[in-house]
Amino acid sequence: MSASSAPPAKTDKTGDVQKYWNENPLGTQFRADESLEVGSEAYFEHIRPRMTERFPWIVKLIQTNGPVFKGKDMLEVGCGMGFDTLMWAQHGVNITTIDLSDKSLALARKNLARKNLSATFLNASALDLPFADEQFDVVYSRGVLHHTGDTPRGIREVHRVLKPGGTAFICHIYRRYSWMYLISKFGREPIEFKDGDPPVTDFFLQPEVREMFADYARCDLELQHYRAIPTMRAGWKATLYNKAFCPVFNLIPTPLAKLLAYKITVRAVK
Numbered sequence: 001m002s003a004s005s006a007p008p009a010k011t012d013k014t015g016d017v018q019k020y021w022n023e024n025p026l027g028t029q030f031r032a033d034e035s036l037e038v039g040s041e042a043y044f045e046h047i048r049p050r051m052t053e054r055f056p057w058i059v060k061l062i063q064t065n066g067p068v069f070k071g072k073d074m075l076e077v078g079c080g081m082g083f084d085t086l087m088w089a090q091h092g093v094n095i096t097t098i099d100l101s102d103k104s105l106a107l108a109r110k111n112l113a114r115k116n117l118s119a120t121f122l123n124a125s126a127l128d129l130p131f132a133d134e135q136f137d138v139v140y141s142r143g144v145l146h147h148t149g150d151t152p153r154g155i156r157e158v159h160r161v162l163k164p165g166g167t168a169f170i171c172h173i174y175r176r177y178s179w180m181y182l183i184s185k186f187g188r189e190p191i192e193f194k195d196g197d198p199p200v201t202d203f204f205l206q207p208e209v210r211e212m213f214a215d216y217a218r219c220d221l222e223l224q225h226y227r228a229i230p231t232m233r234a235g236w237k238a239t240l241y242n243k244a245f246c247p248v249f250n251l252i253p254t255p256l257a258k259l260l261a262y263k264i265t266v267r268a269v270k
Ligand SMILES: C[S@@+](CC[C@H](N)C(=O)[O-])C[C@H]1O[C@@H](n2cnc3c(N)ncnc32)[C@H](O)[C@@H]1O
Pocket: 014, 017, 018, 021, 022, 025, 026, 051, 077, 078, 079, 080, 081, 082, 083, 084, 098, 099, 100, 101, 104, 124, 125, 126, 127, 141, 142, 143, 144, 147, 148
C-alpha cells in the first residue's frame, strides 16, 4: 500500500483529527530557527531534544526494549515525525508504522533516511488497522490513541494485530485529575500544543485504562510526567504558567507530585 492510498477510518472525528495533524505535525512547533530547511539534518537535530530527551522515560523504554525486539516485527501506531521510529530502527527492530498525517509520514521517512535507516510507512487509521490478525510481535504507540476519538477501539485493534504472547507499549495515555488535566480544564488555554489543541484529547482514570486492557493476559501501568515542562505558547496565561506555575509546582516533593502525574504508559502482554 502506498503512503497515501488508505482512506481514513469513518469515524465522526477522524477527518478533523487528520486535518489538524496535517496542519500541525507534532514537532514542527519546535522549529525556533526559521532559517532551518525543513527535513534537513540540522532541522531534525534542532527538534530532536524536544521530542526525545525531554521524555527520558521514553528514551529508556526504547533503549531497554530495543535489543529485546531486535529483528522482530513491530507496528508503531502514529509515528508523527518519527523520532521514536528512528530509535527503534537503530536497534534493528523491523518496523511498520502508520499515521493519518501524510505530512508527518513524509517527515518521518526523511528522519530515518538521514541515518540510512528505513521502515514501512503507511497512511492508515489506528481505528481500522489494515493488517491481519496476530501479525506483529510488538506494538508501540506514544501519544496517539487518546487523540483518535475512540481510544478503546484503538486498543482493541492493537490487541487484534498482536501475536499471542506479543507485547503492547501504549505510552502517554493522558490521565484524569493530573496536573495537566486540571490546568487544561480550569486554565482554558492549550499549554502543551503551540497552535491550538488537537480536536480530540481524552483523559482517563487508571481503572478505566485497566478496563480497556482487560483482554490482555497481563497489563502493567506506570505513571510518568509529574514535572511541568515550559510551554512554547505566547500570551499572559502561558507566561504565568512558565514563570509561576512551573517553578512552584516543580518544588513539590516527588512522591506528592507523582500523585498528579500526567501520563500513563501501559505495557501489556496478549
Ligand atoms: C501527539 S502526536 C504523537 C506522534 C509521535 N508518536 C510522537 O510521539 O512524536 C499524535 C499523532 O497521532 C496521529 N494520529 C491521530 N489519530 C490517528 C489515527 N486515528 N490513526 C493514525 N494516526 C493518528 C497524528 O497524525 C499524530 O501524528
